[in-house]
Amino acid sequence: MAVANFFDKIALGASQILKGYDRSEFEKILLSHRILIFFDDNAGTTLEGRATLDLLVRLIARLYPVIQIENVQSSCYVEELKRLALQINPKIEFADSERPTICVTVGKTTYSGDSSTFYIGSDNWITRFSLGQPVGSSSSNNPFGAGAAACIGAANVFRCVFQDQLQYGAVDQDFSLSLLDFSLSSNSNELFIQSLHLDEVVLVGLGAIGNGVVWALQKTPGITGDLVIIDDECVALSNLQRYVLTDQDSINISKATIIKNYLNESKLSVLPEVVKWSSYVSGRKNWQIETVLTCVDSAEDRIVIQGALPKTIFNAWTQRENLGVSRHLSFNQTPCLCCLYYPTQIKKSRSQEIADNLNISGYENVIREYLANNLPLDEKLIQLVSSANEISGIELRPFLGSSVNIFYSEVVCGGILMKLKGPANEEVRQGIDVPLAFESALAGLLLAAELFKNKLGYIPQDPSASIQINLLRPLTPYLNVPEVKMTSCICNDHIFQDIYAKKWGF
Ligand SMILES: [Zn+2]
CATH class of the missing domain: 3.40.50.720 (NAD(P)-binding Rossmann-like Domain)
Known part of the structure; x- marks a missing residue:
């Protein structure tokens, strides 16, 4: 045991x-x-x-x-x-x-x-x-x-x-x-999934939430359509903590391959794209993207996705206080995805975040150079990290030759540094959240549910409200949370509004 x-x-x-x-x-x-x-x-x-x-x-x-x-x-x-x-x-x-x-x-x-x-x-x-x-x-x-x-x-x-x-x-x-109206008392249940054609759906991000989405797609017989799956990363050991579709055989295999294989027997036509969203969009022949599901982990990525003006976006997240789903059915009329992620403070650069969380804040320029030139992890950087944290470099050596992003994601975000230092010596880290598996899975399920409800013609009472649930405490009766359109957001800019209206006719 x-x-x-x-x-x-x-x-x-x-x-x-x-x-x-x-x-x-x-x-x-x-x-x-x-x-x-x-x-x-x-x-x-x-x-x-x-x-x-x-x-x-x-x-x-x-x-x-x-x-x-x-x-x-x-x-x-x-x-x-x-x-x-x-x-x-x-x-x-x-x-x-x-x-x-x-x-x-x-x-x-x-x-x-x-x-x-x-x-x-x-x-x-x-x-x-x-x-x-x-x-x-x-x-x-x-x-x-x-x-x-x-x-x-x-x-x-x-x-x-x-x-x-x-x-x-x-x-x-x-x-x-x-799950139709997220009410604890209505027992609303009059919508049935027999066969359903999804048309084209683009799923961006095949992490823990994306795994929850795909679990639901695979468990629904009789759905057809084109599913584009976008993620440029491979599964790492630490991902097994909450990616429900992964097991020991998934490690080092591309996330898109894992998902494609999992959907092998589905009637969906699955198109894997092992690239970032920006490369996918620039390589695509047309920008008429009807439906996007966003399961990405940063506000920046969501803002870029909204900027391509898909007709409809469904979005899911996990964070400390809750998990949730938002629907963005009409860019010109209701709060867009950017409205929910409107920046309220200046964010650290990626290189500063990595340097800070590796406890080598003064070496941000060194990390920036590794990232910019895609330099592999070498003895010099291992030395720097181990002496700054007063730990032995032995457990860091298996990462020699890996990219700094992978080193950071496994050693800091994967909990290895905390194990070596002990939690009492840990500083507060920014930008790292580790949800539990049941939180990410539920976020993914609810995201897929919103897609299905929409395709089946279900109209929510307040489509612009998001749904928010905290699984670390008993369920509360109020899960629908009103969202507002931000006045200085791109969805109030007439240039964006005109392009959206021209693309989609409203
Ligand atoms: Zn907006």
């Missing part, structure tokens, strides 16, 4: 949200739990039940080193789920004969053990959660209520395990949430 080989990244994420974080204590707590995923044939044989279980295992197996998977009625779906867990963390232990500490139940059967139990399930667009009784899984073709249930279940397990270290970490009370 052992934690996963991407534990440094998990530890970095935990250090950002848990009070009084201590790495060995954190590891001890994780190892002391046995998380049971308990289900029946209702869950094992319906599309929704299987979707919930699949995503739940993808989330739970990334974090907890000891789990149990049990179908109370038959052996249906058990071995498949165990294989999936082992592909994510080959050192995971299935403690099947021991008493679980926490149980997540999917299906219609009551769990009779005495551990804390969360019942999750779904019906089309409705996600259900209960502390006391089974909520069942329906047999629709819709994976959204089902996928959200898995994220809610994983979030409640996390809050239960770390309740003493989280400020608002109580578990949820019973609820039904409709």
Whole structure:
């Protein structure tokens, strides 16, 4: 029994949200739990039940080193789920004969053990959660209520395990949430996915949120259309911390290849573009881009995407206080994507951010030179970083020859530097956020849900409102947040407005 080989990244994420974080204590707590995923044939044989279980295992197996998977009625779906867990963390232990500490139940059967139990399930667009009784899984073709249930279940397990270290970490009370209007009381559910043509959809960013989007696309039978997937990076070990479609075989493979392979059996025509957005747009023959899904990680990238004036943009994010989704259906009338990311303060340059977070602030010019000339990491830079941080250079040497961007992303953002220095010696870092896997997955699911709802003709009550959810505390009844058009934004500039109107006719 052992934690996963991407534990440094998990530890970095935990250090950002848990009070009084201590790495060995954190590891001890994780190892002391046995998380049971308990289900029946209702869950094992319906599309929704299987979707919930699949995503739940993808989330739970990334974090907890000891789990149990049990179908109370038959052996249906058990071995498949165990294989999936082992592909994510080959050192995971299935403690099947021991008493679980926490149980997540999917299906219609009551769990009779005495551990804390969360019942999750779904019906089309409705996600259900209960502390006391089974909520069942329906047999629709819709994976959204089902996928959200898995994220809610994983979030409640996390809050239960770390309740003493989280400020608002109580578990949820019973609820039904409709992903149509995001109301906890309406039970709005009258929209059905049978077959659906998506036309052309451009998905920008195949990170953790993009993985959530694609999980939902793959789990929806009968969708057709052209899906352009854009990302120029490869999967790194630390990405396994929250990319739900990745496993040990994904490392060093391009993110676009992983996604294309995952959608192999889908009826979607998938066009991978292993480039940045700017190269994709300049290489494209026309700029008539109908629908863009943005899962990128910076405000700058979002502003550039909005600048190309696609007809419709759906956008998702994760940040410290919440995850969310925004819809941008009409550039000229409603808040555009830039309105939400309007710069309010001067941001550090990339080279300064890297230098600061490597604790070599005075050497920003050196980092700038490495970045500008694409120079590989060499002994000189390793020396500089290890002596500034008073650590041995041995653990940094495997990165010799890598780009400074990869070194930074694995050593600082991947948690290696924190492990070497210990969190007590860590300074506050800027520009690094490590969401939990269930946060990113839910953001991606909600993004895909907005695309589907739009293509099915669903009109939200307030289309310009964003949806915001904080999974580190119980769900609140108000998830729709009004957004406003910024007066000095490009969407109020008549030159941009005229181009948009000429392109799209309104
Ligand atoms: Zn705007």
